[in-house]
Amino acid sequence: MDFALSEEQELLQQTLRGFIENECPPSVVRESFDAEAGPDPGLWKGLVELGIAGLLVPEERGGAGLGLLEAALAAEELGHGAVPAPFLGHALACVALVAGGSDAQKRRWLPALASGEAVASVALAEPSPEGSDAWDPAHWRCRIEDGRLRGRKAWVPQAAGADLLVVALAGGRLALAETGAGGVGIAPLDGVDRTRRLDAVDLDAAPAEPLEGDALPRVRDAGLVLLAADAFGAAYRLVRMSAEYAQSRQQFGQPIAQFQGLKHQLADMALDVDPTRSLWWYAAHAFDHLPAEAERAAALAKAHITDRAVQVARGAVRAHGGLGFTWECDVQIWFKRTLFDRAWLGTPEVHRERAAALGGW
Amino acid sequence: MDLRYGEAYDRLREEVRDFARRSWPPRGDEARLDEREQQIRFRRRAIEAGYLSRSVPAECGGGGRAVDVLAETVIRQELIAADVPWRSPSPQGTDMLVPTLLEEGTPEQCRRYIPPTLVGEMIWCQGYSEPGSGSDLGSLQSRAELDGDHWVLNGQKIWTSSAREADMMFGLFRTEAEPRSRGLSYLLIDMRTPGIEVRPLTMMTGGIDFCEVWFDDVRIPAESMVGRRGEGWKVSKATLKHERMLIGDASYLERAFEDLLRLARETRRDGRPAIEHADVRQRLAEIEGFVATQTWASHRMLSAIAADRDMTVINEMMMAKLSLTNTMERIAELSLDLLAEGGLTAPTTDEGGMRQGWRTPGKWVSNYMMSLGLSIAGGTSNIQRNLIGERILGLPRDLRP
Structure with a gap:
């Protein structure tokens, strides 16, 4: 048994971390966070050169042919750096094509997605006025008639800037729509996490073709794991930011880290985060190699880790005192990153109930 | 992977x-x-x-x-x-004393004490805590003075689990004039030696596990020391390290969670099994998140230790005790809610404590209480938080005298 990363996997992660430290320090994140427009395409270009766009694309289609574990390791680093990049939607679109695309669809799109020549995203949720789960396929209404797609999608990550959308249809099948082919209206939403902008997508007779296979379960499970890994990276960073601040801030003539009230709070935050690394590692490994366990492992990992990450983020604000509540303090950027990870694809409550049902409870 | x-x-x-x-x-x-x-x-x-x-x-x-x-x-x-x-009928013996002797004992001590301890013929108790020295072990007061070829022990130990059954004690005694931990030595004591009195303490569950042990001019042979004079602190650290490993095992949590699931299936609420209620399912799945975290963290630790890469999992190793006891407390809390009026039952006072299957309401109430005992024994939860803060996050140490 070897529940550890290989040298190649460690190298992938170190390379990404080094790149992000150099090219995307907090000052760059903040600039993008405060900017009117979306993220700087130059940063994504740099990440593409490291191979991040094609991690999940098979080698014969021009990608790296790696698994979800490698993609999740990348997600951890992007969360750790709060990197403004369209990775989530792009990676899930790759999963959709690999799992459900026809040979022609794969040939048409996968090499372009792997090389970064095209950027993709996924349009899954629909506005749910009844207060139901926006990610529950039972409530989706998008339809294809005569090769034309009609409906409305919400909470689409970085649709602006995407060339290709994987759109979920009523009943849970997926379809491909090009944003440049007409009939696709994209309007920015005022999303909480400005490192991953969200858009509403209006599909009004957009030319589209359904994916051949039923890929939604794979897209959902991969998304749950990537969100868990992103939240882990963000929360890990928040704990360390808080510990550092507690050592630099002086009150009553000593660093506030000396006070047990704060020290124990920071220890509890670390305890909520650090051991969960193994939980999303396992969920990613199950996605790649243990199909019978993958669905439930992904649900539990997403529910547990994103829930803990949001709690830890609240703790990080408290640990920074008044400063932590300001726009100026970097904590708010990572705090909002965890809120995205928690809500997107459904709340912990939704996935705990799924885990309960899948466990035969 | x-x-x-x-x-x-x-x-x-x-x-x-x-x-x-x-x-x-x-x-x-x-x-x-x-x-x-x-x-x-x-x-x-x-x-x-x-x-x-x-x-x-x-x-x-x-x-x-x-x-x-x-x-x-x-x-x-x-x-x-x-x-x-x-x-082992003596986990303190097999899991704490034996590794300590293998690291610090003489060949004679190893040959004499380890074989009967391994099979379970020799039961050990741990003599560390004293009434005035719990988390602050450096302040121990019980003394041992050399008189010819014997050490003469005087003082009192407390919270000594298994002292009534124990054949032997390993403990820390003040032998040197040096202050605090530098004055302590590690001694092996035959519990049948005249002058030792064991007084059982009744736990809040009504059961008996730990005791007070009194020493009144207890004479033990000079060769009863492990390590050198004044090195008891260093010798005992090896033991404490093993104790923390001992209670950081995920299989224990997994079984406790299976028992909780069984309780949720067997308990009825509003005419149907409690496990069919949405709030119970939510709480069970939330607890499973903590249990599964520990399961996979322990796989990761195991892989790293097997590959001689212990340092890559040092965070998880230092967090294992608090992770485990926090989760045991969560399991205990949900069990009490599931028991409903069964929570009015007096705890069942058998000494098996946490080890046997959980069946009756009295057993669950006892385990509800025992989950607190677990968070105190072997380094309290607040001491664990100090360790995590200092060693993992690099925060300043508590003020020490």
Whole structure:
């Protein structure tokens, strides 16, 4: 048994971390966070050169042919750096094509997605006025008639800037729509996490073709794991930011880290985060190699880790005192990153109930 | 990444399964022996077959093999599944004293004490805490003075688990004039020595496990010391390290969670099983998140230790105790809600504590209370938070005298 990363996997992660430290320090994140427009395409270009766009694309289609574990390791680093990049939607679109695309669809799109020549995203949720789960396929209404797609999608990550959308249809099948082919209206939403902008997508007779296979379960499970890994990276960073601040801030003539009230709070935050690394590692490994366990492992990992990450983020604000509540303090950027990870694809409550049902409870 | 153990370990698993089937259950007179005698019989066979105490040197009564944490894990899993009496009747002896003696003891001490401890014939208790010294072990007051070729012990120990049954104690006593921990030595004490008085303390559950132990001019041979004079602190650190490992095992949590699931299935609420209620399902799944975290963190620790890369998992290792006891407390809290009016039941006062199956309301109430005991024993939760803050996050140490 070897529940550890290989040298190649460690190298992938170190390379990404080094790149992000150099090219995307907090000052760059903040600039993008405060900017009117979306993220700087130059940063994504740099990440593409490291191979991040094609991690999940098979080698014969021009990608790296790696698994979800490698993609999740990348997600951890992007969360750790709060990197403004369209990775989530792009990676899930790759999963959709690999799992459900026809040979022609794969040939048409996968090499372009792997090389970064095209950027993709996924349009899954629909506005749910009844207060139901926006990610529950039972409530989706998008339809294809005569090769034309009609409906409305919400909470689409970085649709602006995407060339290709994987759109979920009523009943849970997926379809491909090009944003440049007409009939696709994209309007920015005022999303909480400005490192991953969200858009509403209006599909009004957009030319589209359904994916051949039923890929939604794979897209959902991969998304749950990537969100868990992103939240882990963000929360890990928040704990360390808080510990550092507690050592630099002086009150009553000593660093506030000396006070047990704060020290124990920071220890509890670390305890909520650090051991969960193994939980999303396992969920990613199950996605790649243990199909019978993958669905439930992904649900539990997403529910547990994103829930803990949001709690830890609240703790990080408290640990920074008044400063932590300001726009100026970097904590708010990572705090909002965890809120995205928690809500997107459904709340912990939704996935705990799924885990309960899948466990035969 | 590969969660399979591989062919050699799969073969070992089969062998252990076969061994357990062949050597147990006992027949004839053996079947009528009490639990401890059964443990001794089974352990002797399992040690001879090379399945327990594998890495203890052969001259000390062990298997004399190289450390192999994967093999030990496979064996433990199979012995648990076979429900054989493999556990040591003296965990303090096998899991704390033996590793300490192997690191710090003389060859004579190892030969004399380790073999009977491994099989379970010699029971040990730990003499560290005193009424005025709990988390602050450096302030211990009980003394040992050299008189010819004997140490003469005076003072009092407290919270000493298993002191009534114990044949021997390992403990810290003040032998030197040096202040605090530099004045302490590590001594092995025969509990039948005149002048020792054991007074059991009743726990809040009504059961008895820990005791006060009084020493009144207790004379023990001079060669009873492990390590040198004034080095007791260093010697005991090895023991504390092993105690923390001892209670950081995920299989314990997994079984407790299975018992909780069973309780949720068997308990009825509003005319249907509690487990069908949305709030119960939410809380169970939330707790499973913590349990699964510990399960996979322990796989990661195991892999790293097997590959001699302990340092890559040092965070998880230092967090294991607090993770485990926090989760045990969450399990206990939900169990009390599931019990509803069953929570009015007095705790069942058998001494098996957490180890036996959880069935009756009284047993659940007892375990509800015992989850608190676990968070206090072996370094309290607040002491664990200090360690995590200082060693993992690099925060300043508490003010020390």
